[in-house]
Amino acid sequence: MQLIDIYNNLPNEICDYIQDLHYSIYHNKLMKSNLSELEIKGLLITLNRCQYVDEDNTTRNERINYVKTLSKCKCCDKHFNNRPTFLQYLNGYIPNFDTKPHWYYECKCNCKYYINAFCWIDNDEIIDVTINNNELKRNRSYTCLF
Numbered sequence: 001m002q003l004i005d006i007y008n009n010l011p012n013e014i015c016d017y018i019q020d021l022h023y024s025i026y027h028n029k030l031m032k033s034n035l036s037e038l039e040i041k042g043l044l045i046t047l048n049r050c051q052y053v054d055e056d057n058t059t060r061n062e063r064i065n066y067v068k069t070l071s072k073c074k075c076c077d078k079h080f081n082n083r084p085t086f087l088q089y090l091n092g093y094i095p096n097f098d099t100k101p102h103w104y105y106e107c108k109c110n111c112k113y114y115i116n117a118f119c120w121i122d123n124d125e126i127i128d129v130t131i132n133n134n135e136l137k138r139n140r141s142y143t144c145l146f
Helices: 003-009 012-049 060-070 077-082 086-090 111-123 141-145
Strands: 126-131 135-140
Touching: 012 060, 012 111, 060 086, 060 111, 077 111, 086 111
Parallel strands: none
Antiparallel strands: 126 135
16 A cells, blocks of 8 residues: 555545645745845945944944854855865964955955954054054054055
């Protein structure tokens, strides 16, 4: 006797229940895979609405959570392979400063841009630069390359 024969001999209520269980498990798996993507897109929308992202308008814990979330982004191979990882961020990694704007590249996702910014904010040292023999300006070291 085959499984389809057993299934066809069951009452309709049990068949409906089996189908509901099957599709709820399928739906749950689908939603779990989409949840991470929705979280990333929501975070990017929020960050894109900020005029600027700096230590003045975000806390260290917020930046840690942002980097943790953005590290899961799978927008393109270039960003996936070249952006700092969450562990690099925590271990003090400072990415090279890219002079090209983030919209110059094909991929329009800002995940790499924001992770780099958070690495600079939390890991790059602040140095004093003297301008015009009198003015003292505080900059991050990557801004003094120019």
